[in-house]
Amino acid sequence: MTHDHTTPHRHPNQPDHPEPSSSYELLGVALNELLIEKGIYSADELRTQIEEIESVNVDSHGAQIVAKAWLDEDFLTALRADAADAIRSLGIDPGYTEIMALENTPEVHNVVVCTLCSCYPRWLLGRPPAWYKSKAYRARVVREPRAVLAEFGNDIATDVQVRVHDSNAELRYVVIPLRPKGTEGWTQAQLARLVTRDSMIGVTQAKAATAS
Amino acid sequence: MSARFEVGQSVRIGDRTEPRHHRVPAYVKGREGIVVCLCHPQGLPEELAYRELGEPKQTIYRVRVSQPHLWSSYQGEAHDNLEIEIHESWLDPL
Numbered sequence: 001m002t003h004d005h006t007t008p009h010r011h012p013n014q015p016d017h018p019e020p021s022s023s024y025e026l027l028g029v030a031l032n033e034l035l036i037e038k039g040i041y042s043a044d045e046l047r048t049q050i051e052e053i054e055s056v057n058v059d060s061h062g063a064q065i066v067a068k069a070w071l072d073e074d075f076l077t078a079l080r081a082d083a084a085d086a087i088r089s090l091g092i093d094p095g096y097t098e099i100m101a102l103e104n105t106p107e108v109h110n111v112v113v114c115t116l117c118s119c120y121p122r123w124l125l126g127r128p129p130a131w132y133k134s135k136a137y138r139a140r141v142v143r144e145p146r147a148v149l150a151e152f153g154n155d156i157a158t159d160v161q162v163r164v165h166d167s168n169a170e171l172r173y174v175v176i177p178l179r180p181k182g183t184e185g186w187t188q189a190q191l192a193r194l195v196t197r198d199s200m201i202g203v204t205q206a207k208a209a210t211a212s
Numbered sequence: 213m214s215a216r217f218e219v220g221q222s223v224r225i226g227d228r229t230e231p232r233h234h235r236v237p238a239y240v241k242g243r244e245g246i247v248v249c250l251c252h253p254q255g256l257p258e259e260l261a262y263r264e265l266g267e268p269k270q271t272i273y274r275v276r277v278s279q280p281h282l283w284s285s286y287q288g289e290a291h292d293n294l295e296i297e298i299h300e301s302w303l304d305p306l
Contacts, residue, residue, distance in 0.1 A: 098252055115237050119264075142239065146288045162292045165277075167236040169297040170254045170272050 056126040061092050063172060063195035066206075067188045068177040069101070083204065084118035084176075087124070095123030095172070102165060102202070103176045109156050110175045111149065111202030113141045114167040127196055132201065138182075141182075142166065152203040175202035182209040214223070215271040221247045222306040225274060236302050240294075241265055244306060245271035247279035248295060256299060270300040 022027045035137040036043050043128040065087055069076045078086035079101045099121060102110040114120065115138045131137050132179040141148045145162045149155070156162055165173050184190060186209075194207040216225055227242030235257045250273060255266025279292040286292070 003304075070249070100251075116235060142282055142294060144287055145292065158289050162288060163276075164292075166237065166240075166294060166296040167256065168237060168297070171251060171274075171297055195224040 011110055021166075045203065049188075053122055054119050054127060056123060057201075058124075058197045059125045059192065061126075062124045062197070062200045063192040064090060064188070065092065065101075066176050066195040066200065067191035069103075069176050070183075070191055071188055074126070079176075081092050093123055095121065097121075098171045099124070100161075100171050100173050102173050104178045104202075105159070106178070108161045108163050109143055109149075110163050110165060110173075111141060111201070112165045112167055112173045112175060113138055115139070115142055116168050119167040119172060121174055124172075125200055130203075149203060152198070154204050175200050177202075177206040180209045213263055215250055217250075217271075217273055217300070217303060217305070219247050219249065223273070223303045224306055225275065225277075226302040226304065230258060232258045234258045236298065237296075240277060240296055240298075240303060241273075243276040243277050243282060247273050248276045249274040251297065253281050254299070255276065256301065272297050273303060273304070274298075 002195070011166075020029050028118060032046070033208055035041060036046070065079075068090060069079055070074070075086060075089075078089065083099040083101045084094040087099065102112070104115055113132075118128055118133040137148070142164050145164050148157055149162070171191065177195065179191070180194055194205065196207060198204040199206045222244060223246070224244050225236065225242065227238050230236070248294060250271055253269035255264070255269050255273050260266040274295050275298050278290075278294050279288055279294060280286045280290055291296050
């Protein structure tokens with residue numbers, strides 16, 4: 001296809017992104033351009049912010065928090081008392097919203113959703129997966145959590161409570177999955193490799209020890 | 213700041229229409245639950261969304277609601293539940 005420049009048209013800011021398809025998306029683009037034009041923030045400040053958020057590494061943040069909680073009873077106690085403070089003590093920025101750690105136990109399995117939009121602890125887990133933002137996940141996991149978890153390959157025993165957390169307002173949540181069996185004596189670095197993004201959202205368990 | 217409700221207390225989530233932006237999803241409005249945790253006070257989204265002060269800040273409660281109570285056709289287990297954050301002005305004592 002020829003690239004005809006006789007008809008004026010805007011190039012997208014990032015070529016991989018589709019052109020805005022709804023009026024709200026267009027409004028967002030227009031607002032962003034106006035804010036830059038008026039000097040409220042610069043294009044580079046916006047880019048830096050996107051870069052920062054997209055550079056958050058789930059392995060160096062979320063997985064380290066979970067592995068530390070598995071290993072260190074004092075850290076787990078601190079995490080229960082004030083998660084943000086405990087996370088900061090590991091040299092990890094917990095972000096600006098209140099954080100709560102949700103511990104899976106043999107009796108309770110926790111899973112997180114934001115039914116109203118897509119609230120997610122980006123400073124700890126990076127960008128949310130596409131399915132986390134999908135209407136299907138948001139609508140279904142509160143109504144039929146066991147069926148949704150089963151679709152993720154995670155069958156929860158009937159004697160275990162399934163507890164759904166709607167991250168609807170002010171807090172952000174990180175699930176502390178159950179420590180896999182057969183990991184006695186493992187180091188924090190070894191344990192962290194078993195902790196996945198999805199296990200910290202609560203749709204799966206941590207990886208089995210044999211998988212490392 | 214004093215909190216109106218305490219952990220373990222039974223509460224009902226407000227069942228009202230709010231034309232402004234707010235953070236109480238329709239599926240929990242009017243439902244009964246138990247306070248499981250008090251969180252840091254926050255401004256009211258209904259006002260903050262319109263650049264008002266949203267003050268005084270309100271205690272946020274994490275309220276646990278039974279899944280079969282939420283959905284009459286719930287297919288899971290009777291002990292399954294859901295927890296959600298509710299601002300104080302959206303809660304009434306039972």
